[in-house]
Amino acid sequence: MRVADIGEFGLIERLAGIVAAERSDVLVGVGDDAAVLADHEGDLLLATVDSHLEYIHFLPYLLSPAQLGRRALVVNLSDIAAMGGQPRFALVSLRLPADQQVEWVEEFYRGMRAEADRAGVAIVGGNITRSPAGVGVDITVLGRVRREHLLLRSGARVGDMLLVTGDVGAAFAGLQLAFKPRLPVPAALREELISRYIAPEPRLAEAAIIAHSGQASAMLDVSDGLSSDIGHLCERSGVGVQVQAAQLPIAAATQQVAEALGVPAWRLALAGGDDYGLCFTAPPAAVAALREEIGRETGTSITAVGEIRPAEQGRHVLLPDGQVVPLAASGWQHFGTADA
């Protein structure tokens, strides 16, 4: 059986069985945005790692080295944010072709350093080695969270609202534009959307408010694709969901790209990852206060896009025309398996 036959998530599920160990100091191992480790009295340790490989996770002609350094760090900061935590330390493992320019590497590090400083993160070590094929970087980020602020994927309850921060689908629309330079979209919009793909913001401040409120029940970041990520949350929480396509907060620019591509905007938004916004659940009564505080403190909107239902009702999307269709896991998967 080839890896491509079962896909990234199928493989992870098998391997999780091999590594699973009952240990009182491992609160969450494989399966959430980050591992949660009770390595000490008091605060919990969070640990996450993500890869950025040339032509798989990024297009080298699209990102400057500084932008790449920043983005490779942001995707990990976002995982720590999604647990309700604060990032503290980063380790950088870099794989470089022997003929890579040193100036390129230094710019990459400067971009990473600038973002690390913004997030209060110290880059404390790593590894550098020769690469047989293109640039690759793995960043491990360690963070801290107070036990009472920890937000897992597994806490969603029936009756909770499903919410997202900011708008959805913009980064994915930007990626489509990067692949299809001749798509008829005005240059200003093109630039705006591509920059959403290149330079996502880690939602650290928003996540802190959500976690400190004590109101949210589950959270993760939108990285694989919104429908896929909602699926992860439902899977881990043992719940169903009805997403309302008409409620998805989609920027006008993203809608123009969907139109130019000839697909409904909601479909593009549900398929799209790379936004690194937050997706979370909270009881209906908590939404207004959260919206007010997050808006006031960060300027970021939050939008209810669906409702958590009992597992036996399944995972569905209510389309704008009233049809109800299954929530396809239409996000990005490595190894190119068919959507689940």
Added chain:
Amino acid sequence: MRVADIGEFGLIERLAGIVAAERSDVLVGVGDDAAVLADHEGDLLLATVDSHLEYIHFLPYLLSPAQLGRRALVVNLSDIAAMGGQPRFALVSLRLPADQQVEWVEEFYRGMRAEADRAGVAIVGGNITRSPAGVGVDITVLGRVRREHLLLRSGARVGDMLLVTGDVGAAFAGLQLAFKPRLPVPAALREELISRYIAPEPRLAEAAIIAHSGQASAMLDVSDGLSSDIGHLCERSGVGVQVQAAQLPIAAATQQVAEALGVPAWRLALAGGDDYGLCFTAPPAAVAALREEIGRETGTSITAVGEIRPAEQGRHVLLPDGQVVPLAASGWQHFGTADA
């Protein structure tokens, strides 16, 4: 300027300047076997990451998947040991070609898991992604050390003895045999030495005794190459050294390989890395008690192979014939730069 022009260590030095930050919670950043983080009251957090890439760090035809999984973890456990710490958690970032067999990946994980269990380590997460070229794995290991047991590369003092655990050069001799199958060496020795390369032992128990003794002044593990690693220790400690080639503990099998290769055994031992033994410094008066305790508790020998001298006396090797030559950094460097 290309990366190959300045080499791995030249590049790390430049990048260390970009990431260096004055933070009271970062006791040691770039430059030792692991980062040392005061993330809490009490114990210190240790964090390290290392890469294993096909055809760069390992030969896929030489190691079974389980052996590879074990070895990829051991090189990181060894870094935690070299700080005087205990490993606790591991994150695994795996890059796989789409046509990799799932059974291969599962065997890889089983090998890793067996070693993790032996070392008391929980595998708590990671990342899996498609690789454009061969298998690659990065493992991050987190550990703990009590502040009073921490052993850095930087603590060696003039007059200290330079010591190593076990014998040196065997893994490197094994690697030579793997590359040169026609070298006239008996089959049993060949197998023994190749297995020293394939399946190094992390010296966790020995490191714990050395750290708990309170007698050692500096420590690191032998990974890049013994002379190169001794150079790192001297550099970070601001000291010189005289290594006595005749004192190097070289197994009879390693000596046979050196003979077959037509090089002096001490040269092979000094050039060789991959042993993952410990190299440490301690005052002469402490050596006998350390030797006795380590021998009794672990069965491992320790050997004094040189003496720490003032920096202005430089770094030298006293050869068996009485000649004194500079300690060349003859270990392995990525990017293939000339030896420093």
